[in-house]
Amino acid sequence: MNIPHRQIRALYDDKTIRVYQAYSNAIADSALQHGTFVSPPFKMDRMTWIKPSFLWMMYRSGWGKKDNGQNRILAIDITREGFEWALEHSCLSHFEKGIYATKEEWQTAKNHSPVRIQWDPERDIHLQPLEHRAIQIGLSGEAVKLYVNEWIQSITDATEMATEIYSLVEENNPETAEQRLPIEAEYQVSSNLIIKLQM
Numbered sequence: 001m002n003i004p005h006r007q008i009r010a011l012y013d014d015k016t017i018r019v020y021q022a023y024s025n026a027i028a029d030s031a032l033q034h035g036t037f038v039s040p041p042f043k044m045d046r047m048t049w050i051k052p053s054f055l056w057m058m059y060r061s062g063w064g065k066k067d068n069g070q071n072r073i074l075a076i077d078i079t080r081e082g083f084e085w086a087l088e089h090s091c092l093s094h095f096e097k098g099i100y101a102t103k104e105e106w107q108t109a110k111n112h113s114p115v116r117i118q119w120d121p122e123r124d125i126h127l128q129p130l131e132h133r134a135i136q137i138g139l140s141g142e143a144v145k146l147y148v149n150e151w152i153q154s155i156t157d158a159t160e161m162a163t164e165i166y167s168l169v170e171e172n173n174p175e176t177a178e179q180r181l182p183i184e185a186e187y188q189v190s191s192n193l194i195i196k197l198q199m
Contacts, residue, residue, distance in 0.1 A: 003132040006119050006199045008187040010052035016077040016153050017187065019050035019137075020057035022064060028072035028157065036152045044144055047116070050076070053134035054158075054182045059123040063166040064159055075158040075182075082151030086137055087193050090115035093138070096198050114143040117197060125165075125174045125181075135197075 003009075011018040023031070026041045037048075051057045061070040091106070091113035092099070100106035110116075116138035121129035139147050161180065168177035189197070 006133045008135050009184040010187045011182045011184050012187055015080060017080050017083045019052050019076050019078060020054055021050060021074050022057060022061035022070035023072050024069050025072055028074055031074060031155050032157055035155060037148050047138045047140040048144055049136055049138045051136050053122060055123040056134040058162060059127045064162050073158040073162045075156040076152055077154045078151040079153060082146060086115045086143055089113060090117045093118045098198060114141040115139055125169055125177050
């Protein structure tokens with residue numbers, strides 16, 4: 001399947017879209033208990049990155065084995081309205097020609113935006129980079145408050161699933177491992193967002 005260089009792919013339905021985050025036991029246990037992130041231990045004043053790509057989350061966290069701060073994988077279902085609000089109020093984390101005339105104009109927009117967008121190489125089952133990109137969405141300020149208080153609909157612990165898939169990869173059984181992956185499909189956005197996100 002030929003996937004465009006930049007495309008949002010996710011597990012979603014008509015109301016919610018799933019994103020992933022990796023945290024310590026303390027933050028994960030608190031979030032699972034309350035159905036959202038609670039401060040403390042979650043830090044509301046820090047940028048928090050949400051990732052629709054399961055395999056990119058596995059790359060970032062080393063299948064939940066990289067360090068104690070990322071040993072719990074959480075699957076977070078948020079409203080599609082919230083997800084699209086984040087995209088509409090975002091700014092690319094790096095200057096790219098086509099949206100802003102100058103770097104100064106981009107910097108001003110970035111300073112006034114509560115959301116950052118990064119496009120990083122998507123990963124395969126072995127966590128090797130692919131040609132197409134996966135979106136990472138950084139929330140700060142107003143966006144974090146909306147995420148925690150309004151957008152989150154449910155939180156599931158996906159650590160065991162990650163561990164099982166990793167074990168299959170380690171056992172040289174990538175076909176079965178891929179069958180266990182969440183089914184992520186193209187998430188279509190408006191033409192205005194396609195331009196804004198440089199898709």
